[in-house]
Amino acid sequence: MAITPVLLGSRNLFTSPLDNTSATSRLQYSVNAYTFNDLLKSGEMSFFDMMDFAASLGLNAVDLTGYYFSGYPKIPDDKTLFQLKKKALQLGLNISWTGVRNDFTNPDKTARASDIELIKNWLQVSSKLGASIMRIFAGKGKYEGYTKDQVKSWMVSDFKECAEYAEEIGVIAAMQHHNDFLYTADEVIDILKRVDSEWFGLILDIGSLRQGDPYEEIEKLAPYANYWFIKELVYVDGVAEPVNMKKIATILKDTNYTGYISFESLTDGDSKQIVTSMFNDFRSEYEKG
Known part of the structure; x- marks a missing residue:
């Protein structure tokens, strides 16, 4: 049975229909x-320092990316993972998200199989940490000798295998469109529909929609999003400009999104100060009205 956008949104996967909380x-x-x-x-900085910052700012969670663990792509030992869980508990934080690097645009089937194994291993790590979602990529767009449709065909197959294992582990494998193979909302939605699994989700990255009006593209993707990345810049016809938090807040309200949004700074400067400013600006706009 084909899925519909409503099944992909985290607000429907994790929210009771009896819950009338705003x-x-x-x-x-x-x-x-x-x-x-x-x-x-x-x-x-360590993950523990990052947690201290998140707690002091009043955030609810942290995203712990796989490649900042010592020894990546080798998975960490349980002691390391459980120390992080303990620290999060002490601070009243969740570890909501993990992420790895993979490249499913690679024509080399052996290399892609290795990436699938990587994803499966880190889905296990995610489960041990208590994370509900793990970020995976489409790829870097280097596929000489093949058409984009051919790449999408094997990519969908790879994503399906990841989603099947994600269901076994109980952690959503979610694609972050990253402006390196899937450039438009329509392309992203097409992949989501072709994979057709509740355990294959979308991390909506507002800074990676760089063709046309980013807010129109974000609005298209919003009903499918399981997680959001809010950044300080968006790109209008490829040209960077400061994000309009009012527009982002409006889209989130209009789609009744009730899951996690994560702040990510990519510009130079004091990262803590930039995140603090983004968080305060967004919350101010979101809580208006």
Whole structure:
């Protein structure tokens, strides 16, 4: 049976139909580890430091990206994972999200099979951490000698295998469109419909819709989103400009989204200050009216 957009939205997967709590009280806030990319890679910041920051700001959760764990892509030992869970509990945080790198545009079937194995391994890690969703990518768009339709065909097959395992583990495998193979909302929706699984979701990245009007594209994708990334910039016909938080808040309200949104800073400057500003600006607009 084909799925409909309503099955893909996290607000329907995780919200009881008997729950009449307002959307404002149900929206949850997180911060993505890539915000602190340089600090985490250099060792100047740890996941524990990131959690302390999230808690002090008043966020509800953290996104712990796989490749900031020591030894990635090898999975961490249980002791490491459980220490993170314990820290999150102490701070009143959730570990809502994890993510890995994969490339399903690669024509090499062996390489893609290796990426599927990577995803399966880290879905297990996600489950141990208590994360409900794990980010995977489409790929980088390098597929010389093949048409885009051919790539999409094997990509859908790979995503389906990931979704089947995700269902076994109980963690949604969710695609983040990343402006490197799927460039428009219609392309993203097409892949979601072809994979056709409640365990294959969408992480809506507002900074990766760079053709035409980003807000129109975001509005198209909003009914399918299981998780949101809010960034400081959007791209209008490919040209960067500061995000209009009022427009984003309006779209979220109009779709009655009640899951997680995560703030991710990609620009130079004090990352903590940028995230704090984004969080305060968004919450101010969202809570108006």
